Structures are given as C-alpha cells and as structure tokens.
Amino acid sequence: MTIETIGRTVLDEVVPARAPWAGVVPRGHTLRIVDLGGNQAVDFLVYNDHDPAERYSAPDTIVAQRNIFLVPGSVLLSNEGTSMMTLTASTCARHDTIGGACSKESNTLRYGFHTKHQHACIENFLLAHSWRGMGKRDMTSNVNWFMNVPVDPDGTLGIVDGISAPGLSLDLRAEMDVLVVISNCPQVNNPCNGFDPTPVRIVIEEPPP
Amino acid sequence: METTSTTTGARAHARAQAAATSPYGPRLPARDATDLPAGVHSDAVLWVETVGPGGYVARRLPCGATVRLTDVDGDACANLLVYSARNPIERLNVADTVKVQWQAYLGPGALLLSDQGRVLMSIVTDTSTRHDALCGVSTLRSNTEKYGAGDVSGAAPNGRDQFAVAVAKFGLTRRDVVPNVNLFKHVRVLEDGELWFDPAPAEAGAFVELRAEQPVYLVVANTPHVLDPRPDYIVTPLGIVAWRGSPTTRADARWSATPEAERAFLNTEDARLEDDE
Numbered sequence: 001m002t003i004e005t006i007g008r009t010v011l012d013e014v015v016p017a018r019a020p021w022a023g024v025v026p027r028g029h030t031l032r033i034v035d036l037g038g039n040q041a042v043d044f045l046v047y048n049d050h051d052p053a054e055r056y057s058a059p060d061t062i063v064a065q066r067n068i069f070l071v072p073g074s075v076l077l078s079n080e081g082t083s084m085m086t087l088t089a090s091t092c093a094r095h096d097t098i099g100g101a102c103s104k105e106s107n108t109l110r111y112g113f114h115t116k117h118q119h120a121c122i123e124n125f126l127l128a129h130s131w132r133g134m135g136k137r138d139m140t141s142n143v144n145w146f147m148n149v150p151v152d153p154d155g156t157l158g159i160v161d162g163i164s165a166p167g168l169s170l171d172l173r174a175e176m177d178v179l180v181v182i183s184n185c186p187q188v189n190n191p192c193n194g195f196d197p198t199p200v201r202i203v204i205e206e207p208p209p
Numbered sequence: 210m211e212t213t214s215t216t217t218g219a220r221a222h223a224r225a226q227a228a229a230t231s232p233y234g235p236r237l238p239a240r241d242a243t244d245l246p247a248g249v250h251s252d253a254v255l256w257v258e259t260v261g262p263g264g265y266v267a268r269r270l271p272c273g274a275t276v277r278l279t280d281v282d283g284d285a286c287a288n289l290l291v292y293s294a295r296n297p298i299e300r301l302n303v304a305d306t307v308k309v310q311w312q313a314y315l316g317p318g319a320l321l322l323s324d325q326g327r328v329l330m331s332i333v334t335d336t337s338t339r340h341d342a343l344c345g346v347s348t349l350r351s352n353t354e355k356y357g358a359g360d361v362s363g364a365a366p367n368g369r370d371q372f373a374v375a376v377a378k379f380g381l382t383r384r385d386v387v388p389n390v391n392l393f394k395h396v397r398v399l400e401d402g403e404l405w406f407d408p409a410p411a412e413a414g415a416f417v418e419l420r421a422e423q424p425v426y427l428v429v430a431n432t433p434h435v436l437d438p439r440p441d442y443i444v445t446p447l448g449i450v451a452w453r454g455s456p457t458t459r460a461d462a463r464w465s466a467t468p469e470a471e472r473a474f475l476n477t478e479d480a481r482l483e484d485d486e
Contacts (some may be wrong), residue, residue, distance in 0.1 A: 044343045053384045058304075059345025062404060063435045068343065069402040079386070080367065081350035094402070098313070100304020108310045109472045122324075132442040139324065139425045156312035157307060171424030174212060 009083075011204040017197040019185035020124035023079040023133065024049050025174040028207035031085075033145055033182075034169040035092065037198025039162030041185040043101045043121040045132065045140070046076055046084050049177040052134060054078045058097045058141035068151065069094040079140070083175040088172040093163055096144040098151075101125065111189040124183035132179070144185075145170060146191050161191045193208045220231050232446065233261035242450070246277055249452045256451040260285075262444045263366040265430035267375040269294050270421040272481075273455040275333065278429065279448035280393040283413035285394040286434045287447055288346045288368045290376070291321055291329040294424035295484070297381060299325045303388045309469050313398060315340040315390060318463055320473055321419070327477040331457060337415035339407065343363035344389050346372065347435050349409040356442050365442040367434040375428045392417050394434035406436035416448075422477050423454045 010029070014036070015021045025031045033042055048054035057079040062068050064077055071094050078083045087095075103122035107115040122139070129135055146164040151157040186197050213219040236242050236257035245254065255274055255411040259281070262267050270276060278287050293299035302324040307313045320328045346368025351408055352359025359367040361374065372386045393415065395407035421427075431447040433439075457463055457474060465471045 053382070057345065057388070059343065059388050059435075060348065060351075063344050063351075066404050066436075067402045068398055068404065079348070081348040099308050100302065103305075103324065103326070105324065105476070106302075106305045106309055106312060106322075107326075109326050109469045113472070114305075136298050136324075137382070139387075141302075141388050149308075151313050151402070153400070155312050155397075157313045159308075166333050175230075204352060 002116040006126065009203060011202065012208055014199045014201050015184045017184060018119055019184050020128040021182040021184065021202060022128040023180055023202070023204070025178050025180055025204055027174050027177050029174050030088065032169055032203040032205070034167065034201035034203070035146045035164045036166065036201055037165045037196070038166035038168070039146060039152045039191070039194040040198045041187070041192040042145040042200055043125070043136055043161050043183040043185050044143040045125065045181045047138070047179040047181070048078065048084070049179045052179065054080050054082065055138065055140055056084060056143065058143070061160055062097050067114060068097050069098060076143070085172040085174055088171045088173045092146050092168040092170065092181040094132045095170070096149040099144050099147060099149040100187065101142050103127070107189065109137060115189060118188070121183035121185050121187070122128065123135060124186070125181060128181045139159060144148055144192070156197055158174045159190045159192045162194060233259050233264060241364045242404055246450060249450070253452040253454070254450070255453060256320065256449060257464070258449045260431040260447040260449065262317055262446070263432055263442070265371040265375050265425060265428065267378055267426065267428045268448065268451075270425050270427055270451060271453065272421055272424050273453065274421045274451050275418050275454050276421070276427065276449060276451040277416050277418045278392060279414065279416040280337065280411055280468055281413065281448045282445035283411045283415070284443060284445040285431055285447040286394045286444055288389050289392065290372060290380070290428040291380065291385065292376070292426040293323060293329065294426050297379060297426060299323045299327070300385070300387055301329060301389070303390060309473070310467070313342065315342055315392075317480070318466055320470060322473060325476070326473065327480055328473045329425055330419040330421055331425060331463060332417060333420045333463070334416070334418035336410065337393055337417060339411060341391040341394055341396035341434065343398070344396055344404065344435050346391075346430065347432055350437060355440070366432060368430050371430040371432065372428060375430070379426050394437070396436060400430040404436060406434065406438065409440060420454065420457065422474070423480065433454070
C-alpha cells in the first residue's frame with residue numbers, strides 16, 4: 001500500500017483489478033474514484049468508523065432521494081438515516097444502488113455451477129472485513145459505482161453495458177469519519193466490467209483550507 | 210375489586226386480566242383456530258396470530274411450512290426479514306433476490322433468496338401483487354420527522370428498531386438487520402429511476418402465501434411504508450396463519466420455472482444433505 005502526502009492529497013493509489021481496498025476517510029475529506037480503464041464496476045460499502053453497526057443503507061438512501069440512481073448531489077444515508085457521504089461530483093452520468101455484489105454463491109444461480117470457483121466481490125468484502133474484526137454480519141446492499149442497472153416498466157432489471165469510460169471519476173465528501181470498503185469487481189460473466197476487470201485509482205484529499 | 214397492596218391481592222388482580230380480549234396477539238393452541246384457509250387441516254396448523262398496527266412477530270418455521278399473511282382491512286404493510294434457522298448468518302439478500310431473478314417486483318412465484326444462493330421462502334400464492342423490495346423500513350429518525358415520534362414505546366413505532374428487537378430474540382443484533390421486503394404496499398420504478406408509491410387503496414383480504422424452503426426465522430413487522438404520503442401513522446392489522454407442509458419439489462412447476470430458480474432450488478436441496486438425519 002503506497003501512501004503519499006503531497007500537499008492536500010493524503011492518499012493516491014491504484015487498486016489492482018479484482019482486488020479489495022479499505023480505508024478511513026475523515027469527515028470533510030474527499031474520496032475520488034477514477035475509472036481508469038472504463039466501465040469498471042466498483043462495489044462500495046461505507047461504515048461509521050466509530051460504530052460499524054451504522055452503515056450505508058441502500059433503502060434509506062433511495063427513499064430519501066426518491067430515485068434508485070446516484071447522481072451528483074446524492075447523499076449516502078446510513079441505516080439510522082444519517083448522512084455518511086455526499087456525491088459532490090461525477091463525470092459518469094449515474095450509478096447503481098440495487099444490483100448488490102456478486103458472490104460465488106449467486107454466480108451459481110446466475111451463470112451455472114461452473115462459476116463457483118471464480119473470484120467475486122463478496123470474497124473481497126469479507127477479506128477486507130477480516131482485517132478489522134468485521135465479518136459477514138456486516139454485509140449489506142452496496143453501491144456499484146460506474147455500473148448500469150436499468151429497470152424496465154415491467155420490473156425486469158439487469159446489468160447491461162456500462163455508460164462509463166476511461167478516466168471518468170466521482171468525488172465523495174465524507175460527512176462523518178467513515179470506513180470505506182471497496183471491491184474492484186472481478187466479475188467476468190456480465191458486462192459490468194466490460195468483461196475485462198481493470199484497475200481503479202483512489203485519491204483522498206483534505207478539505208480545502 | 211381486590212386490592213393490589215398484598216401479594217395475594219396482586220395475584221388475583223393479575224389473573225383476573227386473562228378474561229380480557231384483544232384483536233391482536235396469538236391464538237393458542239393454534240389448532241383451535243376455526244377460520245383456517247380452505248384445505249388446511251387443524252392438525253397441521255403451526256401458528257395463528259394477528260399483528261396490530263406498529264407491532265411485530267418473530268417465529269421459527271420448519272422446512273416446508275406455508276405462512277399466509279393477510280391484509281385484513283386493506284392497509285397493512287408487512288415488513289419482512291428472513292434468516293436461515295439452521296445458520297442465521299445466512300439471510301435474506303434483497304439485491305440477489307431482484308438481480309438473480311431479473312425482476313425488481315415481487316409476485317406469484319417469486320423466490321426470497323439468501324446470500325448463499327439458496328431459497329429461503331417462495332411465494333406460492335399472491336392475490337395482491339402490490340409489493341416492494343427496494344424501500345426498506347422506517348427509522349427512528351424518519352418517523353420522528355414524519356410523525357413527530359418514532360420510538361417503539363410510542364404511538365408510531367419505527368420498523369428498524371422493531372426489527373432490531375425481533376432479531377435479538379434469535380441472538381442476532383442490529384448488525385444483522387439487513388434490507389427487507391414489504392408486502393401489500395405498491396412501489397414501482399419509473400423510467401428515470403424515480404420511485405413511485407401507489408396511493409390507491411388496497412383490497413381488504415388480499416393475502417400472500419410463502420413457503421419455507423428450509424427452516425427459517427421469519428420476522429414480520431407491521432409498520433407504515435416509508436413512502437406512504439399520509440401524514441398520520443396509518444396501518445391496519447395483519448393476519449397470520451401457518452401450517453405444515455413440504456418444500457417445493459421437482460414435480461412443482463416453480464422448481465424449473467427459470468434456470469436461475471432451478472439452480473436455487475438445487476442449491477437449497479443440496480444444503481439439506483448437510484442436515485443430521
């Protein structure tokens with residue numbers, strides 16, 4: 001893990017394709033995620049760093065904004081209804097809240113039992129949780145940055161070709177001290193990573209003076 | 210009237226209260242219930258209960274049991290969580306439920322999937338089809354903002370705290386309260402992603418029957434939907450009847466209704482091989 005302190009940037013590193021990442025973003029700091037290769041789903045969970053029982057809640061977030069898509073201005077709410085992070089900027093038009101994370105187990109339903117051995121986001125999340133004494137009971141529905149999940153009028157939904165591109169990015173301002181846990185999605189059975197998982201860049205910046 | 214200033218007086222006073230009745234609460238023994246669904250024999254009955262406004266129930270159901278949830282007066286909102294009773298770390302996963310089935314809306318034949326690629330419960334009958342798998346439940350904060358109060362000790366209990374208390378009785382904690390589904394309140398996603406709550410009144414007496422495909426802990430709260438636009442805390446009683454039965458088999462059309470369902474049932478069947486005989 002490379003941590004550079006250059007001016008206002010307190011962290012700037014690349015998360016390899018298929019890998020997990022976890023880090024604390026202090027209140028007021030901004031986390032930038034850059035989709036280096038384009039159409040790379042970034043599965044994303046947020047916890048109150050001082051009480052991980054409080055964590056990102058997809059239902060509370062989408063109910064508060066009355067919309068399933070995350071766009072600039074969207075606020076990630078906790079399961080107690082508290083603001084955790086604000087999407088202050090995004091050059092990708094929208095992001096997903098309902099698709100959840102891929103797992104070895106769900107892959108068997110979606111793509112067949114032969115996919116059980118493939119790596120998956122839940123594996124990344126559980127490994128990252130294990131570094132901090134957290135575990136499966138800390139799993140909940142996650143955000144999927146740069147992932148495209150439309151819902152048709154009859155309720156049909158699915159992960160379809162992405163609307164991101166190389167270099168598109170988003171900025172999240174921490175509204176409390178948060179633990180961010182990321183799975184740089186390794187899925188190769190659907191278009192969420194363009195069938196080719198790629199690295200993403202993570203930058204944390206201090207608040208402006 | 211006995212005085213309650215002595216132990217014998219207090220005991221007599223307490224015992225005299227058993228003559229009172231309430232429209233809410235369990236029927237015991239359950240087999241004595243007379244208003245059973247057609248075809249359900251009293252010997253098979255497992256559970257009969259009415260959940261009042263703001264209340265909750267939590268119950269273990271054996272594999273194969275069917276539970277009928279009835280929107281008795283047309284304004285119930287059944288907030289559901291389901292855990293595997295074999296190993297409660299396996300629990301409802303709403304994201305997998307909608308994603309794996311390529312369908313955001315619950316209805317007849319829908320499966321409630323666990324995070325382990327297995328079926329927890331399947332919807333075998335649904336006369337409502339007005340449900341929601343996206344919006345979760347109210348919190349102390351959201352009910353306080355909307356109704357002026359949200360404590361479970363007050364008149365507008367919030368769903369999240371009711372869930373936390375309910376799962377605690379199975380040894381689970383607040384960390385185990387995951388996104389839930391809601392029956393009898395109708396939410397749809399519009400073209401631009403907007404959530405639309407159907408304000409039309411529901412049909413009194415509509416019901417949903419869910420079959421436990423493995424032993425489960427079923428948690429049901431009955432609190433107003435978070436998108437319900439009415440300023441008052443309005444929710445009407447939820448009827449519950451459960452009876453013994455068998456899990457879904459290959460002979461059932463639902464087993465192979467879709468390739469995803471078939472593999473989910475195969476995974477569920479496979480897990481039974483881990484059970485002690």
